[in-house]
Amino acid sequence: MEHFGKDVRREREWPASARMALAVVAALTFIAIAAAARAEVKPGDLITPANASKVKDLVSPGVYYKVVNGMEMKIIPSGEIDWPPPYKDATEKYSAQVRLSRDNRSLVGYVAGQPFPLIDTNDPQVATKIMWNNVFRPLLTDDYDLRFYDCESVYGGRNKPNNVIQYYQIGHYAGYDLVGRTEVEPMPIDPDFKKTNRLWLFALYPVLSPQAERGNGIIRYRYQEPTRGDDDWSWTAGTRRVRRLNEAIESTATSAQTWNPDHYSGFNAKTEEYNYKFLGEREMLGVAHAEHSPELKCSTDGGASACPEAWEMRHMYIVEAAPRRELISQALQSKTVIYMDSEMWYQPYIDEYDQRGQLWLNHIWWTTYRDRPVPDARVAIYPFKREFEVGAVATDVQSGFATMCYLPGLQTPERECWYINMGAVDKDFFTTDAMVKAAP
Template identity: 70%
Template sequence: MVMHALGNLGKTKLLSVGTLAIGLCLFAASAHAAVTVGDTIAPSNAAEVKDLVSPGVYYAVTHGMRMEIVAPERVDWPPPYRDATEKYSQQVRLTNDHRSMVGYVAGQPFPLIDPNDPYVATKIIWNNVFRPISSDDYDLRFYDCQSEYVRPGQDQRMIDDIEIGHYAGYNIVGRTEVEPMPVDPDFKESGRLWMFALYPVLAPQEARGTGLIRYRYADPNRGDDSWDWTPGTRRVRRLSESILSSATGAQSYDPDHYSGFNPKTEQYNYRFLGEKMMLATVHAQHSPEDTCPYDGGATACPESWEMRHIYIVEATPRSDRLAGGSLDKLTNVYLDAEVWFEPYIDTYDQKGRLWRTHIYWLAYRDRPVPDARVAIYPFKREFVVGAASIDTQGNYSTMCYLPGQHTPERECWYINMGAIDKDFCTVKAMVAAAP
């Protein structure tokens, strides 16, 4: 178990060291049975990792993605987030219906994870909602996504090259590094947990200027407010929640999977499927990521993968809460028990067949790129440096590079630096930014 907050720092450190030791022992046993540090995993020996990754990641490996197996290393939380967990977590509990939570202020809501707890799955998902990767604000500037068909053993044949100006968010609750802390006074008036903005799309030309705004509310019975802007019609459109959790055809990404599993928590039922040591990338070597030359550019590879302690939770949409329904029958969420971010997520269609997989490559460092001059932090933190959404039935992928491979903004990630404010995450600002 990863237990970062038990009321005093000394006890926390002791348990963290114990956790790491257990994880390393489990890694040794697993490595002996399947993979060894220094191995390169390719389609020819993909069977060696079949039980160490999700079915979606296994699909990617069998279709050309390569893994370099490295030794596991520890990941620490940002100290302000850890301190907030120790200060506030003991007052947090689930509501009587075991779906929402009360008493949350900042940090991780439920640092003590007990697999025997009947509501452990819901607590794990709430930990994912308020995760340490960014607690205050973030601004991802000038990144690109390339769409192509999965073509094992062939060169990349790009279908779309998508460039976006900003992927940004402002957290109103759970702030740990930038004033106002720990809760923006706006919460009492708006009831919002966070605000999100994605705009403007810079390419392709037919989508230039498009944007998206999204607000999440604390009220379990209130759905998200979302709007998009289409310059061609010069019209702001309000979006239904079913659109936010659906992706078909060439639309590989949907807003509920932009940053892992991100729908409104209360709109799903959760079941704990277990915990095990599995492979994931949390110490990526490249930034920007390298286009995989072995699968038509569908993923990033080769990259470093290590054994990690993973929680697995099944999420099933509640028909009585998700207006308009969902195209997914269920989603299996794989959460790193130390990083508290999903290295991968698999979704299944209404017939129970694997449909989409989302893979995330993360790097642990004190800056997003080695030559950063502004985005430099006093401690290491995790950065998502690559993300792929793969339609395993249509053999179609959208691979995003964070930072972009040809971006004018090298540093790309600005996390908990006050880079954006609430005004940035408004329809007015989105419309004004359209070229």
């Protein structure tokens, strides 16, 4: 340690020109390494387990596990993504007044749009700002209703048969934002926010399959107050009972699905309950222009992913999130590593690590960029392109157990699936009474 300290002091004594030269060399070395990695793959390549090593440094460890175990990638040219015009306008109008609180954890002055559109990677608070951009991302800003999607749980693996352990079908996966609204009145803030302090409402109900869980559902409220945890309720049709849930359960994979509510749509935990560390920025592979909707069931990994799908080079910020144990002592993760697309501001994937520091859960989201969620849509059609999530998988890499969700579903009656910022749901949808009444 003493020798290291002396080296650092000597470096600080170097002339400014020498330090600048060293920084330039380091930057050029990083660029050269990134360019060499990119050279390993090119548009038209098909990545399989046989040549998975080509992408080892271009994806997260969890995604690499998926490729080694059968998930195929079709490499395509990188495409551009633009924000919905109303979101862009709100960013220009309001972002200049946004700042972090004195303790650098909470958001102050936010109204709508992206809180921090100018990201400086040398900013000591860059990781926290990236995560607040994640909270108010352009993907979903006002309301959304994902109708009739389905999921399959399997033990995936290279060339394994698609033996479905459990099939799930859900009636509604819906949300309503009270703050940051850009397309549907009331805008930009629902007056109810001043009364309740609720930032957003979420509901998943009713479960339509399996039969043993038919009618079940959950509701969740997120609050602006930094120290106030979420309110969560579940309805179990078998017992015909509404139950208040402990917030800590939202960060744990407690069901056979391997999904947990804090990761239903990317990293969705309460921002103030984690400490963040910026790990860097890199060019990495991700799916932003998926070619299939509904997604294709992967035949080369036992249905444990969607493949082959279009993967492209994306510029990503990498952030480590560690739970603040004084607030969520029951969290099973030691950390979550988030790979944030710097253009669409959504995570193509994240990796969760257990208490031993070992890779535990991998999550992948497949998104597409178009003016409608499915090619034959008749209602959900927009005057501009936006991102739609068309598939998602959560995988326990320690056991191979995976739950792959298809949006729209493979066996569901609703083909348009996503209704985003269309007023499809209002606040009345997010009550325990509504959840109980919807149970079949």
